[in-house]
Amino acid sequence: MKLVIAIVQDKDANRLRSEFVKAGIGATRLSTTGGFLKSGNTTYMIGIDDQRVQEVLDLIHKTSRTRQQFMTPPVNIDAQMDSTSGYPVEVQVGGATVFVLPIEQFHQF
Amino acid sequence: MKLVIAIVQDKDANRLRSEFVKAGIGATRLSTTGGFLKSGNTTYMIGIDDQRVQEVLDLIHKTSRTRQQFMTPPVNIDAQMDSTSGYPVEVQVGGATVFVLPIEQFHQF
Amino acid sequence: MKLVIAIVQDKDANRLRSEFVKAGIGATRLSTTGGFLKSGNTTYMIGIDDQRVQEVLDLIHKTSRTRQQFMTPPVNIDAQMDSTSGYPVEVQVGGATVFVLPIEQFHQF
Numbered sequence: 500m501k502l503v504i505a506i507v508q509d510k511d512a513n514r515l516r517s518e519f520v521k522a523g524i525g526a527t528r529l530s531t532t533g534g535f536l537k538s539g540n541t542t543y544m545i546g547i548d549d550q551r552v553q554e555v556l557d558l559i560h561k562t563s564r565t566r567q568q569f570m571t572p573p574v575n576i577d578a579q580m581d582s583t584s585g586y587p588v589e590v591q592v593g594g595a596t597v598f599v600l601p602i603e604q605f606h607q608f
Numbered sequence: 609m610k611l612v613i614a615i616v617q618d619k620d621a622n623r624l625r626s627e628f629v630k631a632g633i634g635a636t637r638l639s640t641t642g643g644f645l646k647s648g649n650t651t652y653m654i655g656i657d658d659q660r661v662q663e664v665l666d667l668i669h670k671t672s673r674t675r676q677q678f679m680t681p682p683v684n685i686d687a688q689m690d691s692t693s694g695y696p697v698e699v700q701v702g703g704a705t706v707f708v709l710p711i712e713q714f715h716q717f
Numbered sequence: 718m719k720l721v722i723a724i725v726q727d728k729d730a731n732r733l734r735s736e737f738v739k740a741g742i743g744a745t746r747l748s749t750t751g752g753f754l755k756s757g758n759t760t761y762m763i764g765i766d767d768q769r770v771q772e773v774l775d776l777i778h779k780t781s782r783t784r785q786q787f788m789t790p791p792v793n794i795d796a797q798m799d800s801t802s803g804y805p806v807e808v809q810v811g812g813a814t815v816f817v818l819p820i821e822q823f824h825q826f
């Protein structure tokens with residue numbers, strides 16, 4: 500048994516949940532924010548048998564799309580203003596970050 | 609020291625918190641959703657000495673009730689319609705899912 | 718690679734995020750509540766190379782301030798009323814709780 504923690508973009512979260520449902524995999528969803536764009540992201544926690552870890556990773560990989568997006572860099576109140584402040588730049592967003600954690604005990608009551 | 613992650617139904621969450629308070633156990637609460645019913649659930653993170661892990665498990669077990677509940681299965685836009693779509697069915701909800709994780713370092717600053 | 722889970726007070730959370738950004742450390746933020754005061758707190762999840770774990774701990778430590786605060790103890794409906802109920806008391810709040818977890822796999826898709 501492993502605990503998989505997957506941080507995905509909000510835009511991919513519902514499709515991933517559908518994939519989990521189709522595969523009969525229970526996933527708990529956490530509201531999270533973070534990353535460079537401060538765009539919303541979603542964290543899933545999945546408890547899964549060792550032999551299905553790769554299947555979970557494959558579902559996450561195929562569901563997590565990278566895409567180009569314009570953003571306005573946040574104004575840092577501590578920083579020197581410079582000529583680039585406030586202008587939107589194109590960045591790559593999306594993808595997923597995944598941790599597979601060992602667990603010592605797993606219980607369902 | 610272990611990290612206990614407990615996912616419980618919202619209806620059980622406050623009673624469990626009271627049990628933790630009575631036992632002097634600090635628990636951090638995360639807003640989460642998920643599972644078949646998409647009913648709200650709550651995740652607690654508890655850092656606890658090895659010798660108190662069983663006590664924490666017992667508190668979660670005694671506080672987490674299973675109950676019967678009617679639900680209307682979600683309509684899956686990808687799926688073939690069939691005659692059972694849209695009718696409420698009785699399912700068992702409740703219970704708790706618990707992970708006990710090893711930790712390498714624990715700090716309180 | 719380690720997974721650092723840091724629970725900090727809301728009041729310290731933005732300064733800590735700035736420190737992470739400055740250091741080029743990606744952190745995912747979870748909305749959490751808990752602790753004696755039920756004051757808001759924030760949980761960060763950080764995936765970090767082993768050799769930078771101490772740097773992350775140092776950033777959390779220097780950013781997490783303890784402070785004195787008045788609180789009114791919650792009224793426990795199960796408890797006997799006594800003369801101290803309802804009066805504000807001064808307590809120390811703040812600080813941070815940090816777990817460093819081993820991980821078996823780390824992926825960025």
Ligand code: NI
Nearest residue numbers: 607608669670
């Ligand atoms: Ni039971």
Ligand code: NI
Nearest residue numbers: 716717778779
């Ligand atoms: Ni200190």
Ligand code: NI
Nearest residue numbers: 560561825826
């Ligand atoms: Ni890829």
